[in-house]
Amino acid sequence: xxxxxxxxxxxxCLTAVLAFAQTELESAIDAPEDDLEINVIExxxxxxxxxxxxxxxxxxxxxxxxxxxxxxxxxxxSCANCHTDTDPDAQGEKSYFRAMHVKGTExxxxxxCHEEEFSGDKDLTGCANSSCHPTGLN
Amino acid sequence: xxxxSFFVDLSLCTACRGCQVACKQWKNLPAEKTRNVGxxxxxxxxxxxxxxxxxxxxxxxxxxxxxWNFFPEQCRHCIEPPCKYIGNMYCEDGIVQDAKTGAVxxxxxxxxxxxxxxxxxxxxxxxxxxxEESGQWFKCDMCLDRVKVGRLPACVQxxxxxxxxxxxxxxxxxxxxxxLAEVKTxxxxxxxxxxxxxxxxxxxxxxxxxxxxxxxxxxxxSKMVKTAQAKSGVNRRDLLAGRFGSKTxx
Numbered sequence: 001x002x003x004x005x006x007x008x009x010x011x012x013c014l015t016a017v018l019a020f021a022q023t024e025l026e027s028a029i030d031a032p033e034d035d036l037e038i039n040v041i042e043x044x045x046x047x048x049x050x051x052x053x054x055x056x057x058x059x060x061x062x063x064x065x066x067x068x069x070x071x072x073x074x075x076x077x078s079c080a081n082c083h084t085d086t087d088p089d090a091q092g093e094k095s096y097f098r099a100m101h102v103k104g105t106e107x108x109x110x111x112x113c114h115e116e117e118f119s120g121d122k123d124l125t126g127c128a129n130s131s132c133h134p135t136g137l138n
Numbered sequence: 139x140x141x142x143s144f145f146v147d148l149s150l151c152t153a154c155r156g157c158q159v160a161c162k163q164w165k166n167l168p169a170e171k172t173r174n175v176g177x178x179x180x181x182x183x184x185x186x187x188x189x190x191x192x193x194x195x196x197x198x199x200x201x202x203x204x205x206w207n208f209f210p211e212q213c214r215h216c217i218e219p220p221c222k223y224i225g226n227m228y229c230e231d232g233i234v235q236d237a238k239t240g241a242v243x244x245x246x247x248x249x250x251x252x253x254x255x256x257x258x259x260x261x262x263x264x265x266x267x268x269x270e271e272s273g274q275w276f277k278c279d280m281c282l283d284r285v286k287v288g289r290l291p292a293c294v295q296x297x298x299x300x301x302x303x304x305x306x307x308x309x310x311x312x313x314x315x316x317x318l319a320e321v322k323t324x325x326x327x328x329x330x331x332x333x334x335x336x337x338x339x340x341x342x343x344x345x346x347x348x349x350x351x352x353x354x355x356x357x358x359x360s361k362m363v364k365t366a367q368a369k370s371g372v373n374r375r376d377l378l379a380g381r382f383g384s385k386t387x388x
Contacts, residue, residue: 043218044217044235091226097227101224104254115259122258127220127355128262128332128335136334136355137217137220137335
C-alpha cells in the first residue's frame with residue numbers, strides 16, 4: 001500500500017513539473033491582457049466599430065498565424081503598424097478593414113478563419129450583433 | 139448626413155402586396171415561375187428578380203390565439219452598410235452609398251463579387267441576391283431615380299394603408315416614435331427594429347421570431363437553440379460563444 005502511495009505521489013510531481021515546463025514555453029511571448037480594443041475603423045456614424053479581442057480565447061492558435069510579418073523574431077507587433085489605412089473603403093494590403101475581413105487571399109483574416117472554423121454559425125461569422133460586433137454597427 | 143429613411147408600420151400592413159408589385163413594375167423586373175406551397179407568400183424568397191417580398195407567417199400568440207404576421211422585406215439601407223465594406227473588397231466600388239440620401243446602391247460592378255461571398259456574409263439581414271448567370275448582386279436602391287426628382291419610392295407610393303412612409307430621417311424617426319407610443323397603448327410589446335442603425339424602421343407588434351425572415355440583425359435566439367440541440371449536445375464552443383445567453387432574451 002505504501003509503495004502505491006509513493007508511486008502515485010511521484011506521478012503527481014512529474015505531471016506538475018511537466019505542466020510547469022509547458023507553461024514556461026508558452027509564456028515566452030506574453031500576450032496582452034484581455035478586452036483589447038483592436039479595431040480602429042472609421043465609419044459614417046460617430047460610434048467606432050470596435051471589436052473587443054481576447055488573446056485568451058485564441059490561445060490554441062499560433063501567434064504568428066495572425067502576427068504574420070514581424071521584423072523582430074518572437075516579438076509580435078500590432079496589426080495597425082502595417083495595416084494603417086483605417087477607412088472602411090480602403091483597398092490593398094494597407095487596409096485595416098480588409099486585414100480583418102477578406103476571404104480567399106494568401107494571408108488569413110479574422111473573418112476567413114472564423115468562416116472556416118465556425119461555418120454556418122452566425123454568432124461567430126455574422127456581422128451586427130454577432131459575438132464580434134455584439135452591439136451592432138451604429 | 140442624416141439623409142432619408144422609411145418608416146414601416148407593421149401594425150397597419152394588410153399584406154395586399156401592392157408594394158411588391160409596384161416594385162417589380164418600376165424596376166421592370168420579370169415575374170418568376172412559382173408553385174403553390176400552401177402560403178400566400180409568393181415567391182418563397184427574395185431573388186435578383188424579386189428585391190422586395192411580403193413575407194407571411196402564422197403563429198400562435200401567448201394566449202394561443204392565431205396571429206398572421208406580415209413583413210414586407212427590403213434592403214434596410216444601413217447607416218454603416220456591411221455589404222458595401224465587405225462587397226467592395228471583391229469588386230471596385232460596386233456598392234456605393236448616395237451622399238445625399240444615404241441610399242446603398244449596388245451597380246453592375248458587383249459582378250466582380252460573384253459567389254465569393256454569400257448573402258449572409260454580406261448582409262446581417264440576408265437581403266441581397268446574386269443573379270446566377272452574371273454573378274451580379276441585386277437589392278432595393280431606395281428608388282433613387284424617383285427620390286432624386288422628389289417622388290416617393292414605388293413601394294411607398296403604392297401603399298394604401300399608411301404602412302409605408304418615406305421622408306427625411308428625422309421626420310421618420312419622429313413619426314416612428316409617435317406611432318410607437320400610440321400602438322403601445324393597445325400592444326405594450328411593440329418595438330422599433332434596429333432603428334438606430336438602419337434607414338428602414340419597422341414598427342413591430344410581435345416578437346422577431348413571430349415574423350418570417352430577419353426582422354432584426356441579431357442572431358435569432360430560438361433558431362440558434364434549435365440548431366444547437368439538433369447537433370449532438372452542447373459543445374465547448376457554444377458555451378464559450380455565450381450563445382445560450384440569447385435564449386433568455388428571446
